[in-house]
Amino acid sequence: MLKRVLSRSYTTIDRWNSIITTIESTGGKYKYVAKDNILHKGLTTCASEILSNFESPYDATVIELLNKDMDLIGKANLDQFGMGSATANTIYGTVINPLFEDDDYITGGSSGGSAAAVAANLCDFSLGTDTGGSVRSPASNCGLYGYKPSYGRISRWGVIPYAQSLDTVGIITREMNVMKEVFTILDQYDDKDPTSMPQDIRDKVAKAVEVRNRERNGKYVFGIPEEIIVEELTDEVKYKLSLVIEKLLDLGHTVVPVSVPSIKKSISTYYAIATSEASSNFSRLDGIRYGKDHNFEGGDETIRGNRSKGFGEVVRKRIVLGNYSISADSGDFYSRAVEVRQQISKEFNEIFYLPHQMTNPDGLFEDPSKVDFLVTPATINKPLKISDYIKMEENSMDELTNDILSLPMSLGGLPAVSVPIKDKGLDISTQGIQISGQYGDDYSVLDMGDKIIKEMNM
Amino acid sequence: MPIGKPITKSQITNLLKPTWSVNSILNSTKIPEISQKTVDKMIFISGLDDDLQFKQSLEKQLSVVNELDKGKGDNNSLFRLLKSDFHPVKMNLQQIQEDIRNLRPREDKGEVGFGKHDYYVVRSK
Numbered sequence: 001m002l003k004r005v006l007s008r009s010y011t012t013i014d015r016w017n018s019i020i021t022t023i024e025s026t027g028g029k030y031k032y033v034a035k036d037n038i039l040h041k042g043l044t045t046c047a048s049e050i051l052s053n054f055e056s057p058y059d060a061t062v063i064e065l066l067n068k069d070m071d072l073i074g075k076a077n078l079d080q081f082g083m084g085s086a087t088a089n090t091i092y093g094t095v096i097n098p099l100f101e102d103d104d105y106i107t108g109g110s111s112g113g114s115a116a117a118v119a120a121n122l123c124d125f126s127l128g129t130d131t132g133g134s135v136r137s138p139a140s141n142c143g144l145y146g147y148k149p150s151y152g153r154i155s156r157w158g159v160i161p162y163a164q165s166l167d168t169v170g171i172i173t174r175e176m177n178v179m180k181e182v183f184t185i186l187d188q189y190d191d192k193d194p195t196s197m198p199q200d201i202r203d204k205v206a207k208a209v210e211v212r213n214r215e216r217n218g219k220y221v222f223g224i225p226e227e228i229i230v231e232e233l234t235d236e237v238k239y240k241l242s243l244v245i246e247k248l249l250d251l252g253h254t255v256v257p258v259s260v261p262s263i264k265k266s267i268s269t270y271y272a273i274a275t276s277e278a279s280s281n282f283s284r285l286d287g288i289r290y291g292k293d294h295n296f297e298g299g300d301e302t303i304r305g306n307r308s309k310g311f312g313e314v315v316r317k318r319i320v321l322g323n324y325s326i327s328a329d330s331g332d333f334y335s336r337a338v339e340v341r342q343q344i345s346k347e348f349n350e351i352f353y354l355p356h357q358m359t360n361p362d363g364l365f366e367d368p369s370k371v372d373f374l375v376t377p378a379t380i381n382k383p384l385k386i387s388d389y390i391k392m393e394e395n396s397m398d399e400l401t402n403d404i405l406s407l408p409m410s411l412g413g414l415p416a417v418s419v420p421i422k423d424k425g426l427d428i429s430t431q432g433i434q435i436s437g438q439y440g441d442d443y444s445v446l447d448m449g450d451k452i453i454k455e456m457n458m
Numbered sequence: 459m460p461i462g463k464p465i466t467k468s469q470i471t472n473l474l475k476p477t478w479s480v481n482s483i484l485n486s487t488k489i490p491e492i493s494q495k496t497v498d499k500m501i502f503i504s505g506l507d508d509d510l511q512f513k514q515s516l517e518k519q520l521s522v523v524n525e526l527d528k529g530k531g532d533n534n535s536l537f538r539l540l541k542s543d544f545h546p547v548k549m550n551l552q553q554i555q556e557d558i559r560n561l562r563p564r565e566d567k568g569e570v571g572f573g574k575h576d577y578y579v580v581r582s583k
Contacts, residue, residue: 058568151539157567165538192567198541223461224473231479242470249467257462257473267483268525279504286505308507317515319504320497324516325523327503329496336526338535345537350460359544369461380480397484397522404480413539439539 018116028071030124036075039158047090050310060158077113087112108137133406135170136418140378140432151413152197155190163274205440223258223371266407272337279322378418378432415442
């Protein structure tokens, strides 16, 4: 059962299996590691056999921007190509959560190495990627801040794509001030990335946020989506959420229940879209154009052999699902998913006060009872022991349960941050609270996360 | 109504009462059946060997994806948060040709010296 955990083909440098490649320090204000699906000039493996010898000829834009002031010291472990919920699908061995000492617990995924490296104090911050919760979930499980930007806000240039219409680069830190500093450096339009948020949209967002903040005068409206309050939420996380709501009311903010009905379909929607995009993206990984060549005989055998040897089990299964979703054999799976995604986006726009500056730039501030932020748990339950997780993953789809909290924001392209709130009677947080906002409203989301934590810890 | 009335502290417990179960989707008993012929075709177009229990895993994954309602279109729909999708700028042929003429390989995009890394090189045995 624990074969995948105990056996690994490659070694890491720390006991949590968080850092898989070290990079010579060149000095800088803060030390950081980058998830190993973000290119830097050197080895970038995606924790996969197929890219185990891949050396990038260039740096990702985020690395280029950070390296002026910050110190890249290594690359972090991940679920292969970002596919997974525990950072257990990796050739470097399952990442171990540094918060626990009694046993080996999961960090969550897929940016588990990035989170563990920060939690273990091996660096000051880390970069991860968040396609459907891959930064927020491990940050929540490791007692850290984990931020996913609005889609396009941080450049994706040089990030090996999993699902390009959903992929974002996120930041994990122990301190919110470090988070804001790093985000300010990365918050730039990038002409190399065709999905980068254009400068005029950034300017429009900034102007609209200014108007909204003036109108609100420090008192905001917070929404609690009823579709997020699922049976699986633990009492502990509901208790934390109730404390946050009480605090918001004490501070004079307004809290309202909201309904975003399509949230219930977000898991189905996400898996159809993400696997479809992944199956196309990974077609270039065949050992000829990219990837390790195992010297099979013949063209067909070369491609099938290299890919079967090079991709892990989870990746292969998702590639097959993706190809099915976009094939005529499925009828119109992909199209159905796209329709639900459009509907989710529409439903979010119906509840947010700030108009969406990409889809509705001339929108007006019409109804002040609409919300400025959403408050939800970041993860459904506490991190599982690694042995329990592997058992669960083999027997059911329950490892996707957490996704109901993170996927709606990914599908809507919304900014979201997971913030740590101490567990009852303990000095650590193993389940965070997620604050999210309208597309583009990233600074307000981070500021609000910061304020809530400061108030909660007073 | 997508937005309810403001709540007070005494209403928090009520607000946090569960409305549904995620596991009802994840552990759906409605497992779709896919023919072995279709599964073999998917494995083939995925460029993979048939060394996993793909049929069982595909059906298990599809039980989740299958929750999507019947759609109206074919598989050609797109939804991306791209400015060009929401506010397209028309270009004429001359502008397209000029853009192509002005394209230059960029070192910062890894478009210069790529060949030395051996990618895209088919080796003879």
